[in-house]
Amino acid sequence: MRRRFDTATVVVAVPFLAFVGLFLFVPTIGLAIKAFTPGGSFGFSAMQRALEGTYRTAFINSLSLAVTSSLLGGVLGLLLALSLKSLTRPKWLRSTTDSWSAVAAQLGGIPLAFAFIAAIGTQGLITKLLSLVGVDIADSGFSLSEFWGLVVVYLYFQIPLMFLVMMPAVGGLKSTWGEAAAIMGSSPGRYWRSVALPLLVPSFLGGLLLLFVNSFAAYATAYVLNPGAQLVPLQIRFLLQGNVITGEQDLAYAIVLWTISLLLISLLLIAVLQRRTAKWASS
């Protein structure tokens, strides 16, 4: 086995690594240094202040939003995958859902927010339809700019993403296993508890973390629906565009550093889960 890398690989790898280094590592490390040197000297005051007061509220809100939309999207996405697995007809449904999920998982941002405003905003089509049958969306306390409104909009890309993550695992459940379990006298409930669920759980947990990463720092949708929301991405905007009061910039660095750490931990957990799954599958 070749131990040293050959020249050609080095020649193409160096510009690529330099690119990632310059545009990803330099800004990130620069930011981390500034977060720990508030006002020019080393200290933890900025990192600490980033978790206090309104910023603490922002972190709690963003965490709740990401966790809620991930859990709901995760469960619904899993149910979608399971529903389609046992469904053989109509044939087009499966392939349409596959393609549509690949598309919808990437949709988001500005147009998606507009779509929901047109549907269930105060002047929305569904709002109007429901009012005809006597249901008043606004009166029920639901608003697109509030927590549950954002959750509903986020589900539009969270459900398809979970579907894409779960499809291989759900497809891997062989129908013969269920039959084998039944022949040996186990109830369907027992089959799900002892066979199917343990197989699905690692992918599901990995999927949840992925949905979390996907939604925590989502900016455009929240910005359109409620630019003043107490959410981490919008607080970052506020600090970045706001007046340069002394120390405010340091706060932005600290908030971003906390965010990056959170996402990094989630991604590392995903990697650990995947290694587990791979080991299990090969043994």
Added chain:
Amino acid sequence: MGIVVKILRTIFLVLLGLFFFVPLLAMARFAFQSVPVVLLTPEKLLEGWSLAGLFEVFGNPEFQRATLISLQLMVLAILITLVLLLPVAALVEIRAPQLRTAMTAITLLPWVVPPVALVVGVAATFRSTVPWFLASPYSLVPFYVLWALPFSYRALDAGLRSIGARTLYEAARVMGASTFTIIVRVIIPNMIGAIIAASVLTAALVLGEFAFAALLLKETLPTFMAEFQRSEPRAGMALALSVMLLTALIIWIGVRALRKRGMDLQAAGV
């Protein structure tokens, strides 16, 4: 399976279908029917439909400028992705497979530093050292290449593996071809599907990215869209719907390009 489960499943699928379809329908109605929703009655359902809103946008000079910028960013991002990433992906696969884990990890890192986070770091480091760089709208290009990496690398990697790049390389090598010749004349022509997929996924990202461009005060199609909708709600909605459908079409082309060769894209990028 019990009949109750079957009925519940059908209800679930129908509701989910409505959840995905109705917002698009509402958007289309708002954009192309000039009847305010308060005045909408069953008799008026077919009245006042026109594409005027969309044509109004097309004539807007600011829209044309923003679109041109976004198209340029898109082309540049795709070119840089292919020039920078394709050779590395190919050589790692055929000559240094022990580096594959490292490549997978590196190309996932942009996920950890999303646009709204990196923009703060970029402002902190580049604004003081190379202010001319951030002044140009083209400064967005490298960052868009970066955020597309989790998708573009996986698409290219899936392509390389499905064509058996290492075997092709060794076969061509035995026949005396140079590495450069092999990549240009053997590997690339065989993985056009994956190259298209990597390109269109990068394009979709450029067409949708808002946070980074907005916070650096650059006018691109998404930032124009957000501003424009405030003054021209109907035309803005028409534009948003068109961009959404265009993005959907672009991604669909990418997914098809991969699936044709029996590959699948882990849209998750993991």
